[in-house]
Amino acid sequence: MRHAARGSLDAPARGLHDTGMTTRQLTIEGMNCGHCVRAVDRALRAVAGVERVEAEVGTAKVEADPSTPREALRAALEDAGFTLV
Numbered sequence: 001m002r003h004a005a006r007g008s009l010d011a012p013a014r015g016l017h018d019t020g021m022t023t024r025q026l027t028i029e030g031m032n033c034g035h036c037v038r039a040v041d042r043a044l045r046a047v048a049g050v051e052r053v054e055a056e057v058g059t060a061k062v063e064a065d066p067s068t069p070r071e072a073l074r075a076a077l078e079d080a081g082f083t084l085v
């Protein structure tokens with residue numbers, strides 16, 4: 001009964017039902033008011049793979065696909081006039 005040990009192949013692979021997203025906490029220089037918060041929020045949401053953004057002055061929590069490079073987040077922030085620390 002060798003095949004008995006292979007029963008796990010029928011079990012759903014762990015991770016399939018996860019969101020698969022990673023959360024990153026970014027420190028951002030150049031933010032000082034609510035307009036900055038909205039600009040950062042918009043810039044980060046426009047990056048491919050980003051699902052959720054919670055921005056505050058000086059920081060943003062970004063939920064994104066793990067394959068989304070940090071450099072893409074940096075570039076989006078720089079285009080909007082902010083610096084990723």
Ligand SMILES: [Cu+2]
Nearest residue numbers: 032033035036
């Ligand atoms: Cu501002």
